[in-house]
Amino acid sequence: xxxxxxxxxxxxxxxxxxxxxxxxxxxxxxxxxxxxxxxxxxxxxxxxxxxxxxxxxxxxxxxxxxxxxxxxxxxxxxxxxxxxxxxxxxxxxxxxxxxxxxxxxxxxxxxxxxxxxxxxxxxxxxxxxxxxxxxxxxxxxxxxxxxxxxxxxxxxxxxxxxxxxxxxxxxxxxxxxxxxxxxxxxxxxxxxxxxxxxxxxxxxxxxxxxxxxxxxxxxxxxxxxxxxxxxxxxxxxxxxxxxxxxxxxxxxxxxxxxxxxxxxxxxxxxxxxxxxxxxxxxxxxxx
Numbered sequence: 001x002x003x004x005x006x007x008x009x010x011x012x013x014x015x016x017x018x019x020x021x022x023x024x025x026x027x028x029x030x031x032x033x034x035x036x037x038x039x040x041x042x043x044x045x046x047x048x049x050x051x052x053x054x055x056x057x058x059x060x061x062x063x064x065x066x067x068x069x070x071x072x073x074x075x076x077x078x079x080x081x082x083x084x085x086x087x088x089x090x091x092x093x094x095x096x097x098x099x100x101x102x103x104x105x106x107x108x109x110x111x112x113x114x115x116x117x118x119x120x121x122x123x124x125x126x127x128x129x130x131x132x133x134x135x136x137x138x139x140x141x142x143x144x145x146x147x148x149x150x151x152x153x154x155x156x157x158x159x160x161x162x163x164x165x166x167x168x169x170x171x172x173x174x175x176x177x178x179x180x181x182x183x184x185x186x187x188x189x190x191x192x193x194x195x196x197x198x199x200x201x202x203x204x205x206x207x208x209x210x211x212x213x214x215x216x217x218x219x220x221x222x223x224x225x226x227x228x229x230x231x232x233x234x235x236x237x238x239x240x241x242x243x244x245x246x247x248x249x250x251x252x253x254x255x256x257x258x259x260x261x262x263x264x265x266x267x268x269x270x271x272x273x274x275x276x277x278x279x280x281x282x283x284x285x286x287x
Contacts, residue, residue, distance in 0.1 A: 029226070031059040032285045034083030036074055036092070036214070037067045038139065038146075038169045038190050050235070051244045058233040061226070066285050070167040071140035072277040079104070079279030084219050085230060088146040089113075090264040090276055093215040101220030105231045109238075109252035111216065113189060113267035116191060118176055121184045121203045128157060128206055134182035137160045137172045141275025143185070144264075148274060149208040151187035161192035170194055177201040189249050210264070212261050232258065233256065 033052055045068050056063045063165050067085060068074040069113055077083065078092055081100040088096065091115060096102050119125040119137075125134075138147040148167055154161055172184035173194045183205070191199065216234070218227040238245050238252045245252060246271065 012024055015171055022122065031061055031063045031084040031222075031230075032066045032082070033087075035065065035067045036086075037069070037071055037167075038187075039193070040068050040144075040168060040170060041069070043170070047092065047248050049223035051248050054237055054241060054244055055230070055233050059070055059226075059229045060235060064285075066096040068282070068284075073282050075142055075277035076279050076282035078085050079283055080137055080219070080282065082284035084099075084215055084222050087214055088217060088222045089142075089214050090211055090261055091142065091144040091148060091269075091276060093217060093261050094109045094117040094264045094270065095274065095276055097217070097261070102215075102217035103220060103227075104215040104217045104229060104256045104258055106216040106234050106253045106282060107260065108213050108250045108255045111250075113145045113213040114188060114210045115153070115208040116186050116188060116204045117150050117153070117183055117206040118173065118186055118191065118202045119205050120176060121177065121201055123179070123182075125182050125205070127161060128154065132159050133161070135164050137164050137175045137184035138145065138167050139167060139172055139182040139185070140165050141171050142186075143169075143210065146185040146190075146209075148269075149165075149211075153206065154163075160235075173198050173202060186219055192240055193249050194196065211263050215256065219266075246266035 008117065035048055037044065045065055048065055052063045052065055063085075068077060075092065077095045078086060078088060078100060081102075086102060087101070093102065093104060097104070117128070125131060136154070138151065141147060151163065164181060166172055169186050169190035172186055173191065174183045176184040177198045191202075191204065234253045235255070242252070
């Protein structure tokens with residue numbers, strides 16, 4: 001979690017006013033920024049590194065990239081409140097805003113999250129009914145668009161299938177392209193971001209209903225003034241350096257509040273039915 005929260009008021013004021021990264025690196029505040037592992041850690045670090053470096057420069061605090069080996073471990077870390085800032089899926093936010101006190105401050109602009117079901121472009125699966133009795137790949141039980149929504153789609157249609165959880169969205173697409181699974185669940189953003197050679201072998205055969213997308217949320221322990229500085233930096237980066245935002249697969253940010261995810265809460269899913277992990281035993285950042 002964040003180091004040296006007990007800085008003096010003067011030091012915090014300097015950080016918020018936009019002192020350089022050098023100040024943060026020479027003993028100032030450090031924030032952990034947790035990213036849901038929809039893709040491999042190395043790929044996420046490459047995507048998010050430039051954006052987080054600019055966020056550090058604009059806030060005057062060191063922002064550290066953090067992710068986990070898989071989505072259930074990330075969920076356990078959210079349950080423990082391990083991150084100062086986190087990018088989490090809509091169901092994560094609906095749960096951990098209550099359980100861990102995360103508070104949303106932004107989401108991707110002009111975006112509604114849909115789950116997609118993909119199959120091989122030239123394969124035998126042409127309709128959802130063809131998946132009856134097959135194995136279907138998903139990133140994890142608690143992946144909102146890629147797993148919760150897509151599994152519900154199949155179950156609501158009475159399609160019997162065996163779920164296989166393969167840890168990441170990229171692994172889903174690769175498994176389907178290789179013919180290891182009849183189909184798989186994903187979301188539009190990660191499908192568009194996968195290796196073009198893999199994407200060319202796949203087709204989207206179904207899209208789910210749309211919901212409020214992933215949340216950028218701050219820990220309840222993060223001072224409000226610093227949370228405000230991070231929020232403003234998001235808007236400024238999107239306005240001044242849109243290429244950095246494009247690099248994380250987004251086109252901008254919309255300021256958000258807790259009620260924006262009421263559509264997800266409105267699904268009425270019991271905690272146990274989401275498949276989202278609880279805390280305990282995870283190797284999470286400590287500062």
